[in-house]
Amino acid sequence: xxxxxxxxxxxxxxxxxxxxxxxxxxxxxxxxxxxxxxxxxxxxxxxxxxxxxxxxxxxxxxxxxxxxxx
Numbered sequence: 116x117x118x119x120x121x122x123x124x125x126x127x128x129x130x131x132x133x134x135x136x137x138x139x140x141x142x143x144x145x146x147x148x149x150x151x152x153x154x155x156x157x158x159x160x161x162x163x164x165x166x167x168x169x170x171x172x173x174x175x176x177x178x179x180x181x182x183x184x185x
Contacts, residue, residue, distance in 0.1 A: 117165040119145070119155040129153070131166040 117131045122142065129145065136146040137159050145153045145162065155162070 117162070117169050119153070119157055119162065119165075122154050122156060124156075131169055134162075134166070137162050 116128045118126055118128050120126050129147075133148045134145050135148055138144045138146070139159045142154045143157055143159055143162060145155060147153070157165070
């Protein structure tokens with residue numbers, strides 16, 4: 116989940132796993148898997164970076180468990 120700001124200034128949190136496309140037209144438009152769109156203040160690069168950071172936070176806490184440890 117990432118925080119973005121709508122054009123009216125309201126901050127919202129979106130599921131970055133559901134974003135199919137991020138366009139710069141000249142506003143940044145997020146297109147979601149269900150076909151809906153959202154226009155946000157953040158740049159395309161900012162949305163991508165926030166999504167990458169979110170995924171990194173998810174994977175940081177993971178540990179590998181071998182069959183011998185079970």
